[in-house]
Amino acid sequence: MVTDTNRFDRRRLLQAIGGGGAVLIAGCMGDLVGSDGGDADIQLLTMGVGDNIQGFFDETTAAFEEEHDISLELTSVTWDNAKQTVNNRVDGDQAPDVGRWPARWIPQLVGKEAIEPLDELMQGSFYDKFYEGMAEGCTYEGSYYGVPWAASNKCLFYNKNVFEAAGLDPEKPSLNSWDEMLEAATQITNETDTHALGLAGADAIETGSQYYHYHWSHGADLVDDDGAPVVNSPEGVAGLSFYADLHQKHGVTQPSPLSSTRQDIRELFESGSLGMVIAHAYAGLNIQENDAGFEFGIVQVPEGPAGRYSLNTVDSLVIFSQSEAKDLAKDLIRFYYDEERRFEYSSQKGFMPVMQSVGERAHFADSPVWGPFIEAGQYARTRPKLPNFNEFNDRMVLAIQQAVGGEQSPQAALDAAQEDLMSMMNAG
Amino acid sequence: MGRVFRSQRLRYVHQHRWAYLLIAPAAVFLLAVVGYPIVETFRLSLYQSQASTATETFVGLTHYEAILTDQAFYDLLYRTGKWVLAGVLGKTLLGLLIAVALNADVRGQKFFRTAFLIPWGIPYAISAVVFRWIEHPQYGALNAALLKLGVIEQGVGILGNPDTALLGVVVADIWIGTPFMAIIILAGLQSIPVELYEAASIDGADRYQQFRYITLPQLKGVLFIATLLSTIWTFVSFDVIWTMTRGGPLNATTTLVIQIYQVGLENGAMGRGAAYSVIGFFVLLMFALVYIRVYAGDDL
Structure with a gap:
């Protein structure tokens, strides 16, 4: 009725x-x-x-x-x-x-x-x-x-002073792909006391926003053309595996990413306590305004096997x-x-x-x-327009947390998310 | 017989018509702001109602069936139980200790009584933000102190670890709620006749025995009301958890109230959110009835 x-x-x-x-x-x-x-x-x-x-x-x-x-x-x-x-x-x-x-x-x-x-x-x-x-x-x-x-939209910020201290080229850094970013992060972790990369993992909407760069650039999508969830594709699993491994396997992130929101990692970078972070333009404007005492550079969000995307919010x-x-x-x-x-x-x-x-x-x-x-305008990609996107995103954030926290494998986390999202979408 | 009773009742109403007339506005107001939302929540729980659409579809008990057959709901109840038990126990024990200390004839008694009320006077959300900062893995005062003492080598994310996050928010809740308990218990302590202690002292009772056999029994009524209220408030508490963790990480701090907010308001599934609310209402009602039955007995 x-x-x-x-x-x-x-x-x-x-x-x-x-x-x-x-x-x-x-x-x-x-x-x-x-x-x-x-x-x-x-x-x-x-x-x-x-x-x-x-x-x-x-x-x-x-x-x-x-x-x-x-x-x-x-x-x-x-x-x-x-x-x-x-x-x-x-x-x-x-x-x-x-x-x-x-x-x-x-x-x-x-x-x-x-x-x-x-x-x-x-x-x-x-x-x-x-x-x-x-x-x-x-x-x-x-x-x-x-x-x-x-x-x-988003770009990758890096701290030139930290790069220099780690023996990396601060003016022309090799940060074109995720693998190159990981290589730089590993070197920073090995050569300095600074946490190399900011990773968002807190229970917050923006954790999804940070992660989707990895998901999309590995060739995965959130929903198909009919609006049905497709989060656990092999490409999606590869994207989440890379994201989770940054903390679980490579240890190149700040401690306790599950308590870090996007704002937390941006502020860490702005205070000079991080080597790299994906952030909005105002991270750079804040650093300039506050004269934080370090030089920074901005490059495009690294590309994955299926291209490069910059989350665009309008x-x-x-x-x-x-x-x-x-x-x-x-x-x-x-x-x-x-x-x-x-x-x-x-x-x-x-x-x-x-x-x-x-x-x-x-x-x-x-x-x-x-x-x-x-320049990043050419890589712009928006989140899908779904009437219940918040609920969708919440479920994705839970899967991200499960993988980053080591509670479940990326495959298991995304499989469970896919199942829940299907029920959610069918329920309207 | 029935007719006589009805006529007596009508006569009573007629005799007190002015009293009924005078309380009518208040009764109507209460029905509008308390009764109506409760009834509406019950009704809404029987419908599929997305905030994003202007339609409602009658689904009967589907939401209840889905919730009650999902293991996640029982995990949620267990977590809510832990949150309430730890919080109320902590607040009561700490409140009792503080009240006993404040009841003693110590210097600066007035200052301490006022000072202990301060946490209760601070908006909960602000206290929660302060605790989030204290427990922050990079900037937090707690981590800074532990690092300085050499206890840890790098910042520990209390709120970012599913095993410790609940403890992190419970500590904040205890800090916020203890002053209320302390003040209520202190009022109870001050109402205990001094003669009881004097008589016990003459009979050779030591301090512990006086506390065990005079103070605690005399405080029974006060403790009953205070813990009942504290249980209800902790059960429905939202600000502290939402501000500190938003129910995360990995739902480790999601209580029933957080779930209701996320499902009903944040995600716009108003029917399902209403069903959670109704279940919560009955859980709390059952607890209150059992608690009153078991602990109050014939005293209240």
């Missing part, structure tokens, strides 16, 4: 009560930026507005209000509350007009018919502004549901179906994609540019930090 719950039934009332609480909490805990009450003509919900970008939003909000003679309410919530807040607002019929939303979560809102297709907007000269891969990252079931807002701007100001919402989106504004946003926030013209500016193209990341 399928019950249509589009009407305001008991469940929705409960969710609305919860939503009210979550919105209240989010309002208190998140940084409420430029809110002028609930009577605004248009509402924009975004996440994680910090000091580095608050000025940008203050200025652009004022400029848009003046340009259109309307009031714009900008609300920022913390990332921890983002998903729940948006879902509660949608369920409580209190959705904002425009919202920032990770592209990989688009299926979830499409499933609720909560966001509008933006095919009409994403065409012609407006569409041409974006890197193709970033724009395509906002599609689902053949339609554009978002406009690329922010993006990040956040988008979406328009909510409940919006009663959809035309104004589209105007707001167009407003934010003025080249100068995008440059200001990307450069201040430290995110990959999503517009080609911004990426071609010297600030990015000639930067020793940004240059490799712009």
